[in-house]
């Protein structure tokens with residue numbers, strides 16, 4: 001792949017998402033490249049857009065790749081993804097976060113409050 005032949009189709013939130021999407025595209029037979037400063041991203045030092053990992057594909061694959069990525073975004077933004085309540089509750093006595101499966105606070109044995 002030469003740089004002149006590839007186009008940017010998506011900028012991921014982080015490297016993990018970028019690699020995940022790269023695998024999805026690979027499953028569809030689309031070769032892609034993640035371009036971004038991986039070392040900076042992994043170190044958690046990134047605070048701006050400069051090192052955001054972006055996915056690049058061949059121009060001939062662009063429309064297909066965009067379709068796949070749009071599907072991914074729609075699923076991610078669907079009602080059952082990020083909007084689900086967290087599977088924890090907060091102890092009203094000590095403020096610890098307790099896993100949803102427990103009815104007593106692991107820290108102070110205070111029962112789960114009914115709210």
Ligand SMILES: [Zn+2]
Pocket residue numbers: 091092093094095096105106107108109110
């Ligand atoms: Zn507690």
